Amino acid sequence: MLDLTVNLSSLGFESGLSEDEKELLFLRSRSVGLTISGCAHAVFVCELFSLLRKKLNAENGCVNKAHLSVGILGGGNMGKQLAMALIRTSNLRSCDINLSTKRPETLGEISNMGVECYFDNIRLAKWADLLFLCVLPSHLPQVCSDIHCHLPSNCLVYSFTSAVPLNRLLMLLDHNFIIKPQYKFVDYDDVTSVWLLHNQVCTALKDKLVHSATVPLSMKGGLFLDRRWTSAVLYALLNMCTAEKLDSGNTLQLLNGLFETGVSTETFTYHSFVNSPNATSDVHKPDELFPWISLVNAQTKDTPLTDLLSRNSVRIYKVADFLGVKRYLSDSTVASTTFFKLS
Template sequence: MGSESLKVGIIGGGHIGKQLVRALLELSGVLAQNIHMSTRRPETLSEFQQLGVECFYDNGQLVAWADIVFLCCLPCHLQHICSEIHSYLREPCIVYSLVTAVPLPRLKQLLCYSAILRPQYQCNIRDLENVGGTNGTVRAALQDPIIIQATCPCNTKERIAVTGKWLEAVFYAALNSCMWRHLPHQQALELLNDVCFPKQCPICAEKTSCPRFVCGNFVNQTFVSSLTEEDTFPWFDLTTVQMKESPFSQLLASSVSLQNHLTLLYYTSFGVPLEKSGRMVSRGHWQQNIVFSCHSSSQDGAGL
């Protein structure tokens, strides 16, 4: 699915919701008519309505329509909103929670749903005060090399660290999308490899080729041995991915080459050349926050 056809739903029309819409319209390629907002006061969103964004107040209607739903509400409103929308959620819709005060287990409990993503940061007030770069809109920040460097999940010692668990969940969410479209596992891997390891790769210019993903990078070996040529990957519980160790987290921890490739991908996705960061990721250092054990036989973590 391309960005032009992606249907994005946003619950909450406050500061975060508005900033998100502006960033999507200006930077993502998502069309205005493919963005819907649900808020108690849709009349306050006339600037977006004039651009073609549909604004209303019906959280259930929005969730039933969207491919991805962003929760941009206040924490005190979350329980009520979850009770409104959980019966409308259906795979493969992804819920992306920007209500950072509410942890994943609680979100999963409230929504009775597992395809949830939540950004995970490591920072403190002093860290935030010492980060330079653009002060202003989200759009400006996403075009600032200093901010991009500070938030890269492959970074090792920046003041703000987006943990590797978020990055893992993004990859497993991509595999879920492939599974939903009934793509055989090898085709799903081919798509990921094409995105992460370009043919004209500056990192591997002096090598014969870039590394490539294989099945065992995402599922355990027992599951790999059971796959036939036409089998898809299993459906992954994204909350489990973010709370437990997985084959992909082990790969991220051990492969400097992959860390460097994903750093390049992160920078270029924002239009920021890697050299503007001032350095490549340091060898042998990968910022992680993994403290849970892997339970490969668990139903929630099928194949992990």
Template sequence: MMDIVAGLSSLSFESGLTDDEKKLLYLRARSARLTFCGCAHAAFVCQLLHSLRCSIKNYTGVPDSVASAEHGELAVGILGMGRLGKQLLVGLLQKTSINPSHIKISTRNPDSIEKSLPKEVECFFDNRRLAAWADVLFLCCLPSHLPKISRDLRCHLPKRCLVYSFTSAVPVTRLAQLLGHDFIIKPQYEFVPCDTEDLWLSCGHLTKALTDPFLIEASCPLSMKGGITLSLKWVCAVLYSLLNICTSASLGSSQTITLINGVFKEKCENHVQLDAHSFISSSVPLSDESFPWISLTDVQTKETPLLRFVSSSKSMQQCISAVYKSQLVKPLK
């Protein structure tokens, strides 16, 4: 059926704007690319962690009947259900193989959104309960709400819980102080001049946008396009988080490296083998000893052995990119 109003400038969004307001139209593209990239990157992280947790579960032989938050599949918590929280949930459900029953939400108004959620996703208002349960906790709150939320979470976050913060204007060092927690990832997106930034305006509906190969390619963390970039330290923080998960499971360094390499080998034929020296420069632990716990706050603010390795290895960068694009096209299993 023909759209009889298509092409009518008087009905377009821009028609009612003043000249000064039209100068701010670029913010629409900026908002769209932040939302798409943020949700796509978060889904990528969750799928990597989920795949590793499943590998650990298989390696340790923990049966489903006794699997807990520490030994079972990845448990994902979303704190805050505004626009970003809702979009993030869409991304996790669409682009990961995480069971919806392993996703829980804490929001101030659970009754208002409960009917719109998949029935397997539990929604409530209890930040402490969510923190104590989750393996990954996404902070999708406003900066003004962060002090109170931090007081709720402080002392209730297990060391194994990875906090992934979307809260703007709060650096990872400050967040670590507020939470008393150093297992945190805070993506630092930067905007650069670009002639193709309008490509993000096509991702108004995230469900559809996440199936667009061009947008997936443009959002690849190591070769982002469309006027947005992401620090390589984010990639390193993601890889170090895999290391910490194995450490929290009391796995030896040899098995840790084998399992992490296995996650990438599934989707990258020419995978570059990581080893202990890729992660740490100090004396390597014995094969049956665990790696030391790595502060992700330090990883995102200082130079690390892994940053030097990934920066100098084009093959490793290509492997990470291949895994990212493969997962976004079809989730890892």
């Protein structure tokens, strides 16, 4: 159907704005950029966890569940956008995604795609391996009060509630297995328009220009993701192995294989993750488990891993089909060349 309003500037979004109001238009692109980048990074974490789950299954049946259970708590704009991004741009099955919201009847499109939608936050918390918090800051205290006694210790909570500090989340949930991405904007000319190229997150993630801007630490869209997010993701993978009683020797072998590039000779060791009196040597028992690592500490304090990544200048790779096709992260080679490489 022909859109008769395309060239009518008087009907455009900016036509009714004053000059002072137009100076604030950059906030619109920032909001969209946060949504797109947030979904892209969340999908990546899901894909990486799913890949590790498959590799753990290959380790003599270390885990009982074959698939990752992903919960989304909150059915507002962020929750809906994330659900659609997971369905359309990840390798997750729709039946492995559940969404809890006060009005599940409004999520007909998502429900029809195979996602189970209901209003039972406790049920969702008990079920999920990875739980996304997509609620308003004003609702968070009550939500956390509902679920904090029901979160399994190995359930990764990933918070989109940007106005609530990480230490506040720790207190509300009494749970230290939390990732909360921190974003900052940097001033670049002609970057804000990148985020306004598309009006749907899933469409944007298939655009080479947009997904290039979502690569962590790239800053191509003027959006900077805190470097400690990288450390938190790696520590989350480590904890996932520990939860499945995988000893430190096999854990290191698995993680090094996960990010093997065929180019770098740098590998993770026990002391890449854990401080010890013998940090200058590799004296440890490979048949022992890694200690459980608080992700809150990993994002608020210096750790051996942040030091290692800083010294080796972690490089974040741009990939043409980043999050845009079903084959994304289908094997360890793709995982390594799209995300981490130690120089």
